[in-house]
Amino acid sequence: MITKVHHVGVVVRAIDQALPFWRDTLGLHLHKLETIEEQGVKAALLSVGDSEIELLEPVVSDNGVARYLERKGEGLHHICFQSDDVERDLAEMKAKGTEMIDQTTRVGIAGRICFLHPNAMDGALIELCQPLDDYARMHESSGTEGQF
Amino acid sequence: MADLTLDHVVIAVRNLDAATADYANILGRRPSWVGEHPKYGTKNTLYRIDNTYIELLALSGAKGDKRWSGVLQTHLDEKGEGVFALALGTSDIRRAVDEFREHGLDVADAADGHGIDVNTGAERGWRNAMVDPKHTNGLRVFFIQHLAPPEALPVAEPLEGGEQVRRMDHAVVLSADMEAARRVWSDKIGARLALDRTFPDRNTRILFYRLADITIEISGGAAQSREGIGKPDRPWGLAWGVESIEKTCARLQATGIETSGPRQGIKPGTLVATVKGAATHGVATLLIEHQPESFTQAARMPHSGAIDNTQQQRAFNVTALDHVSVTTNDLPATAEKWASTLGLRPGAMTEHDGARVSSIPAHNSYIALTQPLSGDGAIAAAMAERGQGMHAVAIAVDNIDEAVRDLRVKGVEVSDPAPGREPGTRVASVTKASANGVPVVLVQRG
Numbered sequence: 001m002i003t004k005v006h007h008v009g010v011v012v013r014a015i016d017q018a019l020p021f022w023r024d025t026l027g028l029h030l031h032k033l034e035t036i037e038e039q040g041v042k043a044a045l046l047s048v049g050d051s052e053i054e055l056l057e058p059v060v061s062d063n064g065v066a067r068y069l070e071r072k073g074e075g076l077h078h079i080c081f082q083s084d085d086v087e088r089d090l091a092e093m094k095a096k097g098t099e100m101i102d103q104t105t106r107v108g109i110a111g112r113i114c115f116l117h118p119n120a121m122d123g124a125l126i127e128l129c130q131p132l133d134d135y136a137r138m139h140e141s142s143g144t145e146g147q148f
Numbered sequence: 149m150a151d152l153t154l155d156h157v158v159i160a161v162r163n164l165d166a167a168t169a170d171y172a173n174i175l176g177r178r179p180s181w182v183g184e185h186p187k188y189g190t191k192n193t194l195y196r197i198d199n200t201y202i203e204l205l206a207l208s209g210a211k212g213d214k215r216w217s218g219v220l221q222t223h224l225d226e227k228g229e230g231v232f233a234l235a236l237g238t239s240d241i242r243r244a245v246d247e248f249r250e251h252g253l254d255v256a257d258a259a260d261g262h263g264i265d266v267n268t269g270a271e272r273g274w275r276n277a278m279v280d281p282k283h284t285n286g287l288r289v290f291f292i293q294h295l296a297p298p299e300a301l302p303v304a305e306p307l308e309g310g311e312q313v314r315r316m317d318h319a320v321v322l323s324a325d326m327e328a329a330r331r332v333w334s335d336k337i338g339a340r341l342a343l344d345r346t347f348p349d350r351n352t353r354i355l356f357y358r359l360a361d362i363t364i365e366i367s368g369g370a371a372q373s374r375e376g377i378g379k380p381d382r383p384w385g386l387a388w389g390v391e392s393i394e395k396t397c398a399r400l401q402a403t404g405i406e407t408s409g410p411r412q413g414i415k416p417g418t419l420v421a422t423v424k425g426a427a428t429h430g431v432a433t434l435l436i437e438h439q440p441e442s443f444t445q446a447a448r449m450p451h452s453g454a455i456d457n458t459q460q461q462r463a464f465n466v467t468a469l470d471h472v473s474v475t476t477n478d479l480p481a482t483a484e485k486w487a488s489t490l491g492l493r494p495g496a497m498t499e500h501d502g503a504r505v506s507s508i509p510a511h512n513s514y515i516a517l518t519q520p521l522s523g524d525g526a527i528a529a530a531m532a533e534r535g536q537g538m539h540a541v542a543i544a545v546d547n548i549d550e551a552v553r554d555l556r557v558k559g560v561e562v563s564d565p566a567p568g569r570e571p572g573t574r575v576a577s578v579t580k581a582s583a584n585g586v587p588v589v590l591v592q593r594g
Binding site: 024073 | 326327344346348353370371372373374376377453455457459460462464465466467468469472474475476477478481482485486488489490491492510511512513515534535536537538539540541543544554555558560580582583584585586587
């Protein structure tokens with residue numbers, strides 16, 4: 001079940017050149033800045049109330065973010081909803097025949113994540129996420145109640 | 149306010165004699181003042197150190213002004229002993245009150261206060277002005293101007309054995325709503341923000357406000373949690389500057405007060421130790437020793453991964469992600485997919501400005517599913533260029549006129565504020581060329 005808009009993803013050419021607008025001019029609090037080598041992206045997370053703007057810069061040329069930038073240029077890329085149980089939501093969507101990019105959940109910047117195929121939502125790219133600590137409580141503590 | 153100081157910190161205690169004895173041990177000093185407030189129904193012990201003083205405050209049992217005794221009683225009942233209030237000093241309280249009111253802080257009129265030392269019969273007077281904690285994110289703050297000369301409250305005499313506490317280094321406030329805390333201290337109180345730093349690895353963000361040579365440290369999580377928004381801030385602890393951590397810990401040990409440490413502080417070039425046990429009367433207490441710089445070159449390397457937001461300058465505040473616009477060629481069909489796939493329920497369709505819109509609530513924000521009704525207009529043009537799907541981001545601000553002015557000063561192209569689609573809203577559009585290809589809409593509600 002969706003519990004909130006976790007973030008809105010924006011693809012940019014260079015995070016360094018995007019921060020003057022999002023951080024300094026709008027005054028959004030930058031709370032994370034990191035390069036995720038295995039995904040080939042650099043990401044900046046900025047708070048907007050209890051949601052976030054996620055700036056994404058490709059650092060390789062052969063992933064989805066790089067292809068998006070090449071094809072469409074900079075712009076609004078996806079919306080990520082937080083789920084209280086991402087595994088269950090993914091299983092339910094697959095059972096309904098929803099077209100998915102990810103057939104299994106994986107670790108992303110926002111936690112345990114999966115992407116729907118944009119065809120499933122008439123062109124809007126949707127991501128679901130569950131923060132890692134919440135996910136761990138649910139999936140790694142079975143049978144060990146009271147030990148943490 | 150340029151001349152604000154941390155005049156003193158008020159600590160609520162149940163048993164004044166016991167707390168007085170404990171703080172004599174912690175500080176290594178005799179009280180500067182043991183007194184009562186005939187008007188307030190309270191009694192107190194004061195310890196002045198080099199740069200401020202602390203006030204241990206208890207109920208006297210006598211009848212008094214409920215604004216003090218009633219509030220103190222409630223604090224003790226609900227929160228127990230601990231830091232009760234921060235007193236901010238000013239040299240001209242009447243002017244200060246006027247200035248704070250101009251900045252939107254709800255300050256009461258300044259009132260006369262009066263204390264008597266029960267041992268010496270000495271008297272001191274002051275004027276103070278209370279702030280409704282609702283306007284300071286739950287923190288109890290008041291402003292004070294002393295009428296008595298400084299020597300009326302002498303520095304607390306050191307006890308035998310030395311190694312007394314010299315000065316207050318910083319006071320720590322815990323916040324679950326850091327942006328609200330920043331608005332209080334930057335915009336309403338007008339304290340100087342020296343640092344706004346985030347440590348993603350430790351999931352911590354700290355704001356440092358300087359009041360003369362004392363820092364108010366506001367500490368919270370790196371990212372804003374949903375549960376935290378609107379929660380009150382909590383005064384939490386005090387950090388005391390000492391000459392030698394090791395010797396001070398040994399002195400405390402001899403009086404039966406346990407410490408943990410010394411250990412390296414988070415701030416490069418510092419050693420710290422925590423004072424444990426009941427002697428602090430609910431105040432998280434840290435001793436801090438600043439080491440000479442020559443010994444700590446290696447420790448002064450910047451903290452890995454720390455992010456600095458100190459330089460943000462703004463005349464307005466972003467308060468929320470208002471909504472995200474998503475375009476479609478067939479609103480009913482797409483709305484049905486949002487419902488059946490994601491379990492989000494689209495609201496009724498409305499028409500505005502050449503488009504049909506259905507709002508889909510998503511707890512902390514909403515999705516505006518939008519279908520243009522003709523081939524004209526900005527939305528149709530954007531769809532022709534990028535196809536249907538993700539379109540625009542709307543951000544809520546607290547003052548759209550200031551925001552538009554501020555953005556224009558910084559060279560951002562933005563439209564004049566105009567009434568929005570929803571009643572009671574005003575909106576202004578930032579061109580997507582200014583915002584990495586994203587049409588950004590500023591929204592002010594109410």
